Structure formats: structure tokens, C-alpha cells
Amino acid sequence: MSSQIIRSVVLLLSALAVPISAVDVISRDVVIVGGGAAGSHAAVWLRDHNKTVAVVERSSRLGGHTAVYHDPSTGTPINIGVQAWMEYLNTTSFPHRMGVDTNGSMQFENLTPHYVDFSTGLPVSYTPPSPAAEKAALADFLSLCEKYADLMLPGFFHFPSAGSNIPEDLTMDFGAFVQKYDLQAALPKLWTSTVMGVGDFLRVPTLYVMQASGLVMARAMLGQSRAIVPSSGNLHELYDRVADLIGEDVLYDSIVVGATRNDSGVEVWVKHRDGNETQIVAKRLLVAFEPSPVALAPFDLDDEEADVLFKLRFSSVHAGLVQHPSLGGLQQWTNTVPGAAGGDFSAYPLPAQVGRIAHQPGGGEDLFAFTAVGTEEDGAESIQGLIAQAVESMVKAGTVSAKNGSTTFPYFANHGLMHSRVSGEELKKGFITRQNALQGRRATWYTGAAFSAGFSTVLWAYNEVLLPRAIEGL
Numbered sequence: 001m002s003s004q005i006i007r008s009v010v011l012l013l014s015a016l017a018v019p020i021s022a023v024d025v026i027s028r029d030v031v032i033v034g035g036g037a038a039g040s041h042a043a044v045w046l047r048d049h050n051k052t053v054a055v056v057e058r059s060s061r062l063g064g065h066t067a068v069y070h071d072p073s074t075g076t077p078i079n080i081g082v083q084a085w086m087e088y089l090n091t092t093s094f095p096h097r098m099g100v101d102t103n104g105s106m107q108f109e110n111l112t113p114h115y116v117d118f119s120t121g122l123p124v125s126y127t128p129p130s131p132a133a134e135k136a137a138l139a140d141f142l143s144l145c146e147k148y149a150d151l152m153l154p155g156f157f158h159f160p161s162a163g164s165n166i167p168e169d170l171t172m173d174f175g176a177f178v179q180k181y182d183l184q185a186a187l188p189k190l191w192t193s194t195v196m197g198v199g200d201f202l203r204v205p206t207l208y209v210m211q212a213s214g215l216v217m218a219r220a221m222l223g224q225s226r227a228i229v230p231s232s233g234n235l236h237e238l239y240d241r242v243a244d245l246i247g248e249d250v251l252y253d254s255i256v257v258g259a260t261r262n263d264s265g266v267e268v269w270v271k272h273r274d275g276n277e278t279q280i281v282a283k284r285l286l287v288a289f290e291p292s293p294v295a296l297a298p299f300d301l302d303d304e305e306a307d308v309l310f311k312l313r314f315s316s317v318h319a320g321l322v323q324h325p326s327l328g329g330l331q332q333w334t335n336t337v338p339g340a341a342g343g344d345f346s347a348y349p350l351p352a353q354v355g356r357i358a359h360q361p362g363g364g365e366d367l368f369a370f371t372a373v374g375t376e377e378d379g380a381e382s383i384q385g386l387i388a389q390a391v392e393s394m395v396k397a398g399t400v401s402a403k404n405g406s407t408t409f410p411y412f413a414n415h416g417l418m419h420s421r422v423s424g425e426e427l428k429k430g431f432i433t434r435q436n437a438l439q440g441r442r443a444t445w446y447t448g449a450a451f452s453a454g455f456s457t458v459l460w461a462y463n464e465v466l467l468p469r470a471i472e473g474l
Contacts, residue, residue, distance in 0.1 A: 024278045028052045028249075029474055031268050031282040033256055036064020037082070037456040038447040039288030040242045041094055042463050047246070048097075051471055054280050055250045056270050062250065063239035066456070069321060069411040073364035077234040080413050081319050084227035085235070086216045088457040089154070090464075091228060098241040104229040107361035112329075114399070115336040118354055121393030124336040127343055129185035135222065137186035142218040144169070144181060149215050152207070154461035155452045162430030171424040174209040175202030175346065184345045191348055192334065193217055194454070196355045196373055198419045199315040202346060208421040211453045233362070251278065256298045261285060261442040269298075283474055285444045290314065292376075292417045305441065308434045311426055312450065314417035315351060316374040318383045321360060321412075324391045325405035327368050332358035333394065352378050354390045367410065380414045420450040445470040 030046055032039045035057035043053050055062075065081035084106050085091055092102045115126040129137070148170060151159050160166045169177060178184060194213040195201050201209055219225040230237050243250060253273035260267045266285040270278045289295055291309045301309070334356045339347035349355075352374040360369040372383045388407040394400045422431050439445055445466065452462035 023276050025281065026054060026278060027281045028054045029282065030054075030284045030286055030471070031056065031266065031280045032286045032288055033268070034064070034288030034448070035059075035062040035250060036288060036448075037066065038449075038452075038459040038463060039064075039286070040239055041460045042286055042288060042447060042467060043246055043249070044094070044097065044242060045463055045467055046471070049467075049471065051474065053246070053249055054282070055246060056254050056256055056268070056280075057250055057252050058255050060252050061236075061239065062243050063236050065413070065415050066235050066239060067411070067413055068234050068236040071360075071363045071367060071410075073367070074362060076362035077232065077236075078321070078360060078362055078367075078411075079229075079233075079235045080321070080411055081415060082235055082456060084229050085457050086220055086227055086455050087225035088216050088455065089461045091226075091457045094460050095228075095230070095238055098238055098245070100230050100238045100241060102228045102230060104231040104233055106227050106229055107233070109330055109359060109361045111332040111359055114331065114333045115340075116333050116394060116399055117338055118333075118335040118349070118390035118393060121390075121395070121397030121399050123399060124338055125341045126336050128188050129345060133185040134189055137183050138189060138218055138221055140181060141183050141186045141190075142215065142222060142224075145210055145215040145218055148210065152210060153215060153453060154458050154465060156432045156436055157465060159432045159436070161433045162428065166428060170207040170210075171205050171427045173203050173424065174206045177206040177209075178202070178346070187345045187348075189221060190217075192356060193221070196348070196371065197315055197317045197454075198421070199351045199373060199375075201348075204421055205424045205427055207427060208419065211449075212419055214453070216453070216455050216458060254278075259285070259299045261300060261444055263443055265443050283443065284470055286470065287444060287446045288448050290417045290420060290448065291446065291450055295417075299444075302442070304434075305438060308431070308438060311422050311431065312420040313422070314376050315419045316376060316378045316383075317415040317418045318370075318372040318374065318378075318380070319413050319415065320370060321363070321410045322357065322368050322370050322387055322391070322407060323366050323410060324407045325366075325403035326391065326395050326400045327357070328366050330359050332356065333399075335390070351375050352382065352386055354383075354387050357387075357390070376417060380412060383414070384409060384412065418449065418454065439466070440470070 029051040030053050032055045035055050040062045043055050046053050067080040069078045115124045190213050198204050198212050220227050254270045257271045258269040265283045268280045335349050337347050337349050354372045357368050357370050360367045391407050395402050
């Protein structure tokens with residue numbers, strides 16, 4: 001879809017969305033839209049710095065991609081989406097501020113691996129890299145991530161402007177980057193961790209692959225940093241504590257339906273699930289969600305904001321738990337294309353696709369976790385159908401034992417659009433500089449993965465740089 005068509009659709013949606021009146025009016029220093037990792041942390045930080053806040057959250061809970069499922073067969077809390085807080089700078093300061101310990105450890109299992117083409121259900125004769133080759137390639141990848149870390153983490157604060165100052169390594173497609181530095185043996189590990197979320201990742205600028213699974217993840221893979229969880233094992237405990245602290249300043253089950261913004265402040269109209277409306281008058285707006293065209297529709301973007309943000313493209317990411325009578329035991333099935341047979345580490349399925357189905361640690365014998373990646377158009381229904389089709393294909397092919405029953409989802413999380421990115425050419429022309437320049441425009445500031453990286457701990461560190469700037473003069 002062209003940017004002109006997207007802008008026309010967004011302007012129409014925005015015009016239709018603005019309510020005639022608001023039932024309730026509240027005033028705050030900062031209105032935060034989005035109560036995920038970035039928005040929740042920002043709310044606490046701002047309160048701790050004597051600023052009043054209102055958080056608009058479309059779901060019934062805080063935490064965003066951090067959710068928990070309590071398996072009725074074992075009573076174990078199972079983290080959905082975010083699996084741990086990856087060590088980065090002052091990783092533990094926010095959990096400790098909220099009274100959550102960081103003394104737990106992730107659960108792992110020794111699973112039997114199977115490499116299967118999910119489109120046919122047939123096994124693929126695939127051999128992964130040797131542990132030594134994988135470790136060496138990951139170490140090389142980490143060294144390159146460290147080389148460019150100051151340009152990217154915790155955000156793009158020091159990223160060069162357009163021209164020759166932007167490193168070619170970051171604008172070239174990741175496939176070319178892998179060839180340049182002989183990193184092929186690192187690809188399977190990167191893909192199965194978080195990189196599959198980027199979609200056709202070998203044809204995406206290296207910058208965005210590093211953003212998705214760079215320094216923070218590579219260190220953890222090599223055992224150089226911790227993957228941290230509370231002793232309870234429940235990551236969502238943190239956001240329960242945040243919810244208790246913020247109390248009625250969170251507007252749950254609510255969406256923004258209109259906004260006016262200028263350099264003096266903002267007015268945001270919010271509609272609640274019960275049909276009531278609230279008008280929030282604030283000195284600052286903090287956008288803490290993925291800046292997709294549909295999500296931005298109510299915010300009355302000006303031409304510059306639209307021209308920058310509508311260039312972003314996304315994947316849709318889905319995670320959760322699946323059950324089928326034919327799935328059981330300590331097994332793991334990885335979606336593997338036939339072209340990967342014989343040791344081609346650069347061949348991967350493209351969205352929409354189910355990346356992996358694996359037994360869930362801490363769950364009953366019949367409980368399996370999945371990760372799936374879709375296009376911008378995919379939603380819960382299409383992805384659930386794709387997962388069911390993958391299981392059925394394995395049953396029909398005899399790859400798993402045929403047992404009567406259907407595919408069910410004890411927990412399905414539609415994380416929506418993620419892994420924002422633009423082309424290498426746009427990066428060369430100065431996209432990041434233009435993106436950064438939106439901070440503070442019309443009293444609006446941005447946090448979240450599109451401006452930082454998709455790790456909770458990196459987002460918290462990003463906020464600690466951004467928020468003092470955002471509240472300057474309040």
C-alpha cells in the first residue's frame with residue numbers, strides 16, 4: 001500500500017474518530033498511551049519525579065507483551081511473550097523499585113529436535129551447525145554489535161545524519177552482512193530466538209536485525225550476561241505491582257479516538273469499553289505503542305510526522321500455548337524449508353509462518369509453546385488457522401502419531417505489529433535523523449521498540465535518557 005493511500009485512510013479514520021463531547025475531563029502533566037514495558041516504566045519514573053500521569057491501556061492489564069498463564073495441571077506460572085529480563089545496564093533497578101526480586105532462573109528442558117516443513121508435514125534432512133561453529137559465529141556477531149552499540153543503544157541518540165557517516169554495515173541487507181563476515185553458523189540460533197520476528201530478515205537492513213537480536217541477546221546466548229526472572233517465575237508480577245502503584249491513573253480497556261496537539265500541550269479523547277468517554281488535558285503526550293498508521297490514526301498527524309512514520313513497515317508476531325492429542329512428550333518441531341537440507345543455514349520460511357512448536361517447560365506433558373510471524377495483514381484468526389494446519393500436516397504425513405482431536409489454544413497472544421523498519425536506502429537518506437526529530441514536536445514524545453529496541457531492559461534504559469528531556473520546563 002502506498003504512503004499516499006495510507007495517509008488518506010488514516011486522515012479519514014481520524015476525522016471519523018473524534019467524539020463530539022467527553023463525559024469526564026482530567027488534567028495531567030503527561031498522558032501515556034500504551035501500558036507495556038515502556039509505558040509502565042515511564043509512568044513510575046514520572047511519578048517518582050513528581051509528575052502526574054494518566055495511562056491509556058487498550059487491554060484489561062498492564063505489561064504489553066509480558067503475560068502469564070497458570071497451567072492448571074501443574075500450577076506453574078508460564079510466561080507468554082517476554083521470557084526474561086535480558087541483562088543491560090541497570091537491569092534490576094526497576095523490578096527492585098517495585099519490590100520484585102530478581103533471584104529466579106529460567107526453566108529449560110532437554111527436548112528432542114525435529115526439523116519439519118510445516119507446509120507438508122514432512123521431515124527435512126537438516127543438520128544444525130556444530131556447537132563450536134555456532135559459538136564462534138555468535139562471538140563474531142557480538143563483536144560487530146559491540147562496535148555499533150553506541151549508535152543504537154539504548155536508542156538512536158548518537159546515530160549519524162544522512163551521508164557517508166552512516167556505517168555501510170548497518171544499511172546493507174543482513175544477508176550481505178552475514179556473507180561479509182562469515183556469520184552463517186550463527187543464523188539458526190538468531191532466527192529461533194527473536195530474529196524470526198523480523199520476517200524476511202536476510203533482506204532487512206542489518207540495523208534492524210541488531211535491534212531485534214543484537215548485543216543484549218548475543219551476550220546472553222554466549223553466557224556473558226544473565227536472563228533474569230523473579231523467584232516466583234512470574235514476570236508479570238512486576239506489572240501487577242505497577243498497577244497497584246498507579247491505581248486509578250490507569251484507564252483500562254480504553255482507546256484513544258481523537259486528539260489535538262500543539263507546542264503548548266495536548267488534549268486526548270478516550271473511549272472506554274463501557275461506552276463512556278474521558279478527555280485528558282496534558283502538557284505532554286508520550287506515545288508508548290508501535291507507531292503504525294492505524295494506531296496513529298486518532299492523533300492528527302501533520303505532514304512531517306506522517307511522512308516519517310508512514311515509511312515504517314512491520315511484522316505481526318504471535319505467541320502462546322497450543323494443545324493437540326498428537327503432540328506430547330519432550331519434543332520440539334522447527335519449521336524448516338527443504339532448501340535448508342544439507343546444511344544451508346540461510347534458508348528460512350517466510351511470513352506468514354509458524355516458526356516452532358516446542359514442549360513448554362513447567363507445563364503438563366501435552367502443553368506446547370509456539371511462536372508465529374505474520375504479515376501486517378495477519379491477525380489471530382489467520383495465525384491460529386496456520387498453526388492448526390501445521391499440526392494437521394504433521395499428522396497426515398505421519399511425522400507425529402495420529403490421534404483424534406482438534407487443535408486448541410490455552411493461551412493465544414496477538415502481539416500485533418512489531419519490528420518496525422525501513423529500507424537501507426531510507427536509512428542512507430537520513431530516516432533516523434528525521435525520526436529522532438519528532439521527539440518533542442507538538443508536545444509529543446515517543447518511547448518503545450521503534451525508537452529503541454525490543455527488550456524490556458533496554459526500553460527502561462531508553463526512558464531514563466528520554467524522559468528528563470520530555471519533562472524539561474514542566
